[in-house]
Amino acid sequence: METKALYIHIPFCDHICSYCDFAKVYYREEFVLQYLERLKEELDTLPHHPMETIYIGGGTPSALSLNQLKMLLNSIDPFVGDGTLEYTIEVNPESATLDKLETMHLHGVNRLSVGVQTFDNTLLKRIERYHTSSIAKEVVRNAKAIGFKHISIDLMYGLPGQTLEDVKEDLQIALSLPINHLSYYSLILEEHTRLYDNYEPLDEETEGIWSDYIVETLSRAGFHRYEVSNYALGNHESYHNKVYWHYENYYGVGIGATGKIDDELISHSRSLTDYLQGKNTIYIEKETLEDTMFNHLMMSLRLEEGLDLDEFKRRYHHAIEEVYKEALSKNLDNHNLVIENNHLKTNHTLDLLNSILLDFLPE
Template sequence: MQWGVYIHIPFCRQKCFYCDFPSYAGKESLMEAYVEALCQQIEIQGFSYRQKWGTPATIYIGGGTPTALPQEGMAKVLQAVAEYIGKDIDEFTVECNPGTVDEGYLQLLKKQGVNRLSFGVQSFSDKLLKKIGRIHTGEEACTVVRMAQKAGFANISVDLMYGLPGQSLSDLQESVGQADELAVRHLSIYGLQLEEGTAFARMAEMGKLNLPSEDEAEAMYDYMTHRLPELGYQRYEVSNFAPKGFESRHNLSYWHDVPYLGLGAAAHSYLDGKRYAAVTDLAAYIAGIRQNHEIWQMEEEATREHAMEEFAFLALRTAEGLSGRAFADKFKTSLHAVYGKSMAKMSEQGLLSVDENGCRLTEKGFKYGNVVFEAFIFD
């Protein structure tokens, strides 16, 4: 059975100003205990699901900054994965911050079976990196990507952002050009979202955040979506681009209704059609694992209608779109019977391409995806 594993490492050297992920700076004193608890969870729950479903197709270690862990801590996690979840994973990704890895760390990852790296670069402009709270420079990002390639990593992803404070179109053009020059195999490009509780949200409330205008941000979006295919990066999901064969299999599993096990504090799981979330507090997570207490809480059980909505708009994020056959297989009813009117309306507006096999976003639809997703929510 196809399934995946997500492992959460919630530590950071410094909290980025835009980030609302469950991650913490200044918690280094908890790292050792956290690694111990995580390895125990991998041994118990990871091994249990491996016995049930076999070796997972994908593993993704994210954060936070996984490589904020000392090498010995990461080595323990990777050893536990190899022993209790499996070796020779088809796609095994670790997120890295350019300011937290060196040649020795990269060699450790490679030796332990990691075959894909995702670098959170965000920009190659030092001016912008400082403004958003990153700890690395553009030159350091270039150096570490080349170092990873030299260590034998052929599948490298880079995250970039647009719509950042003080960012211009030329800034984005230079970053895209630099990523292309480095010949990375995957690009994730996200527009800045002001999330509640972040430093940027507070700055915006005080009128101290100099964001690009809507027209400037739209120009960045248009540049990105037209230039990347010219460079060989095909869009396969709303924010993700890659040459054919280098799409993130793990992320695609999220959008294609594939089950996954989340391990670690704040990790989410999708198992047997139900969604679970682990406690976010690090001390509570560590104590819960040590004392064999329940650390997962099932999220509100989805109604049939909610399950249809989620299945639809997750699939619509991908270039493949929403398959009528897959929908019918899961819900035992036809896609057109449930969403025919919505699909027709979105098609008339040029946002959806509809045929007998299902529907998918048009170029315009990708740009205004939230309008389409809303049309697939029941009144």
């Protein structure tokens, strides 16, 4: 399978948030410079042709200084061309200055993902974020003025002490801004994060009520829920993330990054020290056909459009009915799943996904 997507991980952050489990470290100038050199070496090992989609994620890519950002974008330039449909950078509001945004746009970046989390200043402080509501709004408006085609924000619900009224307020502000994509995550804490011990997660019923409110409000404003946590206006769905959900190939570079090339899942160690010393520790896991089929199903059922059954048969030479005979008939009979336009999809309830998938797990 052709590989048309590239993910680049920038692990540096100006501060470490109490809820975060991503591969990240504190920003240190000397580390950043070495990291960018290693990253260029790693990028040089990839075939130099334009990718259809590029995603620079973090950590906090906008934590880089303007010059460091230019170094990074120069290293990625060989992968940008006429065939590049989407080029995304994740930014944090407090470091997404106008000059950085303009530089990104000049290098062909056409999609910005702004980590807002909430527009409530008290909640922002409580989760140890360093921006304010007005800075977040200004960044989105600047992005629009500069001409970014796709503007997305990340919000989270279930924050400590957050109420449904706060969620309503966040949605109202979000919808007043010139965005065309929104990722709305429910806060999930891993055990080793600082916030874990002092956090009471939402109970299932409340989570359901909030989630329904979010879906309905966004839908009324024209934002359709195309994936469990993602909403888009018109055709502004994230092309890059759909590569993951369609279980297509992608390269991943930088610490903690993962890639998938055919039946190989490639993951990088999270060790910055190793990476800076030129030891690019990579783990390769070879998938069995059974694993690949299950992972493809699992990823695609996250999408509202579901799993493309023609594509499934084309890739694995088996029809879905042959592979998952019992699980499929059980979940079609109880209406948890439906087949529409030759796509297998969850029946209006993306939220039941985990329990449905248990039936399909390989033995």
